[in-house]
Amino acid sequence: MALPDEYATALDRVLELVVLMNDDMAQSFARDGLTASRAHLIWVLHHQGPSTQRVLAEALRVSARNITGLVDALVDTGFVTREPHPTDRRATLVSLTEHGSRVTAEMEKGQHEMADLFFSDMSPDELDCFVTGLTGLVNRLRDRLALERPGAPHV
Amino acid sequence: MALPDEYATALDRVLELVVLMNDDMAQSFARDGLTASRAHLIWVLHHQGPSTQRVLAEALRVSARNITGLVDALVDTGFVTREPHPTDRRATLVSLTEHGSRVTAEMEKGQHEMADLFFSDMSPDELDCFVTGLTGLVNRLRDRLALERPGAPHV
DNA sequence: TATTGTTATACTCTATAACTATA
DNA sequence: TATAGTTATAGAGTATAACAATA
Numbered sequence A, B: 001m002a003l004p005d006e007y008a009t010a011l012d013r014v015l016e017l018v019v020l021m022n023d024d025m026a027q028s029f030a031r032d033g034l035t036a037s038r039a040h041l042i043w044v045l046h047h048q049g050p051s052t053q054r055v056l057a058e059a060l061r062v063s064a065r066n067i068t069g070l071v072d073a074l075v076d077t078g079f080v081t082r083e084p085h086p087t088d089r090r091a092t093l094v095s096l097t098e099h100g101s102r103v104t105a106e107m108e109k110g111q112h113e114m115a116d117l118f119f120s121d122m123s124p125d126e127l128d129c130f131v132t133g134l135t136g137l138v139n140r141l142r143d144r145l146a147l148e149r150p151g152a153p154h155v
Numbered sequence C: 001t002a003t004t005g006t007t008a009t010a011c012t013c014t015a016t017a018a019c020t021a022t023a
Numbered sequence D: 001t002a003t004a005g006t007t008a009t010a011g012a013g014t015a016t017a018a019c020a021a022t023a
Helices: A004-031 A036-048 A051-060 A064-076 A098-118 A123-150 B004-031 B036-048 B053-060 B064-076 B097-121 B122-147
Strands: A080-084 A094-096 B081-083 B092-096
Touching: A004 A036, A004 A098, A004 B092, A036 A094, A036 A098, A036 B036, A051 A064, A051 A094, A051 B097, A051 B122, A064 A080, A064 A098, A064 B092, A094 A098, A098 B004, A098 B053, A098 B122, A123 B004, A123 B097, B004 B081, B036 B064, B036 B081, B036 B092, B036 B097, B036 B122, B053 B064, B053 B081, B053 B092, B081 B097, B092 B097
Parallel strands: none
Antiparallel strands: A080 A094, B081 B092
16 A cells, blocks of 8 residues: 555546536536437447447447337437338338437537547646556556456457 | 647547446446445445435435435435434434445445555556646536536535 | 347436425 | 425336237
């Protein structure tokens, strides 16, 4: 055990970051008429294009039943459409509407603004040092999670 | 706009940290038979001692009705007790049981272990530089949230 | 027989509103 | 009149299980 006080302060900062980021994202989603889960779903569509509900369930790591509910809600609120799959008549393809595309594009822009807010005040050295420390930390955390949750995907 | 690629990488790391921390905490709570909300509640009791439900509602920033449900569940699962308030007969005092105290003490120990995992591989210089960068980032994020949510408490 | 998505059911967290008991 | 906590009701996310249509 080395520097308990510094460690405690540093961990407090990390925990505060997590809380603030969760708040910030939830708030930003709410402004668009979305929840975190619905935002996650259309974010996947934004990056992967039209997808079956099966694929969405795997991407969000939730049950097929849950995807049915999320897609229902996103259809009702005009973010996505359900269309028949061209070759597999069991499946449906979920696609972004124009509104859904506009919102996900705005989300991407919001990420760039957030990156600017976070990093444009740092010198190149400061940024490098911060990212190095953060990367090591994230890697150690990812390893621990993989160990403690044997069923999880070991990407 | 300065270094878009470095910024994007750095933001990705931050976002990954948030996801992993959320997963890690949820997993750790589940091992103790808790949810995030219930863990938050007993964490407040651990630090503030026996409290009225009113105080807990303010600490967790949720409705009084919600606290009733959380305390019901925590009483059923043996983490807390409800007792009459000594002077105000409208109020009830929520206290940790022995089991609740043991679990919160373990949570505290788990935090120390997490801090060790995160920081014991960093040199003092690396830690200092990481914390400096993180502190600035957290401060800018907190300021932005305060601006965008005028009703929020300006601690 | 396996897969896709649905309906049925249930649990958790969240909220507002109406109500009781007490201050 | 105001406050502490409950009951009533509702919406959202999550799960498993049973079932339909299709592969």
